[in-house]
Amino acid sequence: MTEPLWISTQATVTTCRFQSPALTTLIIGFNTNEKFRITFDYYAHGRLYSDEFQSPVAIPQNETFAITYNPLNPQQNSRTWHSVPSRGGGPPLFLIGIAGSVVLSLIWLAMLRSCS
Numbered sequence: 443m444t445e446p447l448w449i450s451t452q453a454t455v456t457t458c459r460f461q462s463p464a465l466t467t468l469i470i471g472f473n474t475n476e477k478f479r480i481t482f483d484y485y486a487h488g489r490l491y492s493d494e495f496q497s498p499v500a501i502p503q504n505e506t507f508a509i510t511y512n513p514l515n516p517q518q519n520s521r522t523w524h525s526v527p528s529r530g531g532g533p534p535l536f537l538i539g540i541a542g543s544v545v546l547s548l549i550w551l552a553m554l555r556s557c558s
Contacts, residue, residue: 448510448520453484455505461496484509486516495522 459479480501481494491511501507512518 446513449486449513450508450510451484451486452506453482453509453519453521455480455482455501455503455507456492457481458500458503460500482507482521484511484519486511487513489516491516491519493517493519493522 457480459481461477461479478497478500479494480497481492483490483492485491507521510520
């Protein structure tokens with residue numbers, strides 16, 4: 443079975459927020475140059491959809507841009523569907539930090555318990 447051709451439409455920026463690069467590194471586990479979180483709306487098959495992506499440049503609110511979407515699954519669009527960053531299958535950095543903190547706390551408690 444062949445994949446359907448994606449349909450073109452116009453998306454409208456609803457918000458553009460600055461995002462700290464340090465926060466991005468903490469959340470997704472690696473540093474990117476994409477400092478702005480852009481939220482946008484688009485219509486597909488008469489229904490309104492919303493999504494967001496990260497961008498290295500600010501895009502003003504109410505500005506429009508072209509996207510394509512999957513007619514069989516309109517939530518899949520060209521702006522976010524293919525731009526999800528790959529982390530190589532590993533967990534985000536903050537999850538590793540939390541797990542390490544729990545392990546160290548358990549070791550510390552075990553050491554304190556053995557002293558008494």
